[in-house]
Amino acid sequence: MDFVVATDLEEALDALGRGALPLAGGTDLMVGVNAGQRPDNVVALRRVRELRQRNGQRIGAGVTWRVIEDEGPRALAQAARTVGSPQIRNAGTLGGNVGTASPAGDGLPFLAAVDAEIELTSREGVRTLRWDEFFTGVKETARRTDELITAVVLPAALPGRQEFAKIGVRNAMVIATVACVVTRADDGTTTVALGSVAPTPIRIPEAEELAKTLSDPGSAALDEFQHLVAAGVRPITDHRSTEEYRRHGAGVLARRLLTRCLREGAA
Amino acid sequence: MTAPPSTTLTDHVTGTVNGIGESTVRPDGIPKLQGSFAYASDLETEGMLWAATVRSPHPHARIVDIDPGPALAIGGVHAVLTAEDVPGRLLFGLEHPDQPVLASDVVRYWGEPVAIVAAEDPETARIAAAAVTVEYVVLDPLVDPEEADTRDEVFRRIRIRRGDQDVRGSVVVEGVYEVGMQDQAPLGTEAGLAIPDGEGGVDLYATTQYVHADHSQIVASLDLTAEMVRSHPTGIGGAFGAREDVNLHIHLCMLALYTRRPVKQVYQRSESFTGHVHRHPARLRYRHEADEDGRLVRVEADVLIDGGAYASTTSAVLGNACYFAVGPYKCDNVNVDGVGVRTNNPPCGAMRGFGAVQVCFAHEAQMDRLAAALDMDPLELRRRNALATGDALATTGQRIDTPLPTREVIDSLVAMPMPEDDDSEDPLRLPGGTGLTTERRDVRRGVGYAFGIKNLGFSEGSDDYAQARVLLSPQGAIVETAAIEVGQGLVTVVGQIARSALGIGNVEVRHIDTSRIGSAGSTSASRQTQLTGGAVLAAATALRDRVLTEFAGEYLDDDGVWRDGELVVPYAELASGGWEETTTFRHPPTEEPDENGQGTLHADFAVAGHRAIVDVDVGLGLVRVVRIDTAQDVGKALNPESVRGQIEGGILQGVGLAMMEELIVEGGVIRNPTFTDYLLPTVLDAPDVEALLIEQEGSWGPHGAKGVGEPPTISSTAAVAAAIREATGLALPRVPIRPEHVALEGGV
């Protein structure tokens, strides 16, 4: 077993270049190890200081959910509070959530909603991919194995209003049945992003277009908005929920979150 | 029956008595809090090997060939054993031996053990188990319980005919109900350590609820004499019914005897989900008929439970489901047809509530439907039909001769104060919690009531008994028992019973192995406080009486024997006298049912009621169980804090079944055998609980105590369902109630 405890980015990139598997908070990788997977080459990233830094809109990949819960932008902090348990939030990182790319990743709808970019670093250099270039399928991304997710880069100006919500069958430690983020800028620009309802996080452009024209939280057009969201998602039925419920929940959640944004705007 | 000891005895004891009626703290509390308490999974010994199990990936298949070669070729592997290596009886089973220790020709459920291995360390054992090559011919699994019924693949049918089958009521309600497969999910997984004694025998320390039943099954399969196998109680991380049946016990003994080395095994969580039996899923068809005044005239029920691949306790669970099919209500004309079917689904057996849970969900929904049809208050309907001491149980006709305060439970539950309406927007007070799904305006509140009844102790003619020993040692009085402490607090309460009876404060409870004492029976059926408690009370009382008679003493305490205010025999002198008393306690005899399911089948009963207050986000189908109030018939609370702990814990398991706990089985395969997907309620899902203990002495338990473990789980599920129905107006005929059942109307 090759195991490198990287203390800086150079060491981490070197190890990745030699085929090491990146280990951040361990909250995904170790579940596999405990089930019998035996990766023979691992680089631990917990001590890489560069990854834990936050500079303006650049959030280091090693920033934990615990820190984001306290200090992150509103809707991402709301999402952080629903990640696993306090123990998981102390260990799990934003970069890990991005790298695992589960359809149910709690942080991903926010990244989609604000058009975040994923910064990938290798010995070859740095490249950034827009979220929709990065997430390519269920637990599939555009990351090369020699690349490290070093940061998530948010746009310089975040929308003034942003709301997150997540449906789960219990009130803690639950995988999202549906997660949703709605953002609204001062000019009425609205984004609607959802998780757990498609192979990757998705946006619903038709609903966003309609929402731009709305300003009254009591508007009858919210029915149409809800319908567009429900029609725009691509959920599946599995042991956690049904396609029909996920579609329904997506519409209801998006509507409620848009209403919250509009109410807040009106106040 | 032994008379309760005079209470004046305890007045002579200096300091804290920690006798009955006090909320004495657990003697095992400190080691458990410090992490030093030894659970089965913590045991180790010199030269120990590790076991792993090879399990079937198919729910139904013929075994063509098992090749241990690749596994044996791995360094550090000491044994690969199969059915051919079982020295004695291939089959085991708690009631009917029908389950192979290791599958020989056919596997009948997903995860059935096919071979076992022992290796130097857990990693090697795991790799070796994966290397055992098993060739299967896959067969069609029988997974539809109705089809199994049609094909007469059954473990037991029960037919109850009581009263006049032609009587009809003027108000009729019918319904079909379903209960999903719940798992006990004790936090400690199955674990054990078998140590060969070097003389052909073996000592086993393993997770269990019933050490003597394990012992007899091990002896039969190993083909050893009873003396050669010693089954030892050990630290158990919860049970709730999951540990009544044998799982790794015989395997570990086989491997230890074969390798002549100690062998240990600890199931991982996913293996635990296939390694123990589950609560029976049920389909229940009901017809209630009443007169215009709401008196039950006739109840008809079809009870179908899926026993899975092997018998386990399906027969007894079906018995309970049928005998308590009407609930704690009077009715003279009853018709129940019950069947426990055999399928290729996971085997089901004991879980807290044992058949009464499933029918309670149905009979309480029926009572609410009947009340609606009568336009009557559902509580008034229940009062009019409440079963009381002296009445006949609706199903079996048994005259109830111990206290049964159904009416008092109903009235005191209704009288408990209701919580105020909540207008908080704090997400922790709302459905969906920190998921921020819900605002107060999305919420409708609902209130629901449910009541349940269950037998205490074993029934249907079982010779149900417990043996206990009390002795005076230099270290103090010692209680010896083979009763299993699974967390419920037996270790506390029998100590209290002994202290009060003896007058001695310094009492230690020791759990000893099968070679040193007779059976205490199973830690199940809410029975140990009554049975082992009864044995300890009888033994301690007899021992005290003999000592006082011998020395013409007036009373006994930690200092010794006293007469006329003087110490006549110091304790140290007493302790060297070899004083001990072993007593076997039996509850009143029961009988087997006649051809119509009639008879005195049960020794005692307990009744409880629950009021659930829920907030429902109807749009998303999310529910917050705000509070559960309960009144429970406890006979006499020997340790009120422990009773409360049983009530709160049992209620949360009931809430779990109502809201989230279900093993999803598709084509015989469990889809969610992990804690990621088999969801247990967290603290943020737990309602506040207010509990009222209804004490009516007169039961045969020590000091009139009744078992308290199961009633909290029986009607709490039904109460939550009733509350959600009240909030939504939906029928909700199935538990767990999932968000889609509420949010998508008619979603079931």
Added chain:
Amino acid sequence: MIVMFELNGKSVSARVVHPTSLLAMLRDELRLPGSKNACEEGECGSCSVILDGDLVCSCLVMAADVERSVVTTVEGVGDDGKLHPVQQAMLDSGGVQCGFCTPGIVMTAVDLFDRVESPSPDDIREALAGNICRCTGYGAILRGLEAL
């Protein structure tokens, strides 16, 4: 490989031969069975320890990754075998039944009371959200910790 770290105030070293968890190393190599193995997925909290100041599930920490770290387990709680106040509170309130979740809950509570001087009842509930208890229904645990 050999992993060296500080465990309950003492320097220790342990052998790690394949990718395994801190929990497995604590239990199998270092013979500290207080941290319990109940799910190995971070879904029950029974294995909670404090790693470099943070409460984590030791089943999700790779053993080799604690090199030069500071780890506190339930065995390191309380002075000289005396109960820590959270342990005493749980004992007194009847918050222990089977006890399998108890070490994890003790670690969570120790961490909470270290970070927050007077946690509110809701603080306590949210802090305990990652610790499953199957026996108590949480009531007695909450009563104990709220009394502190």
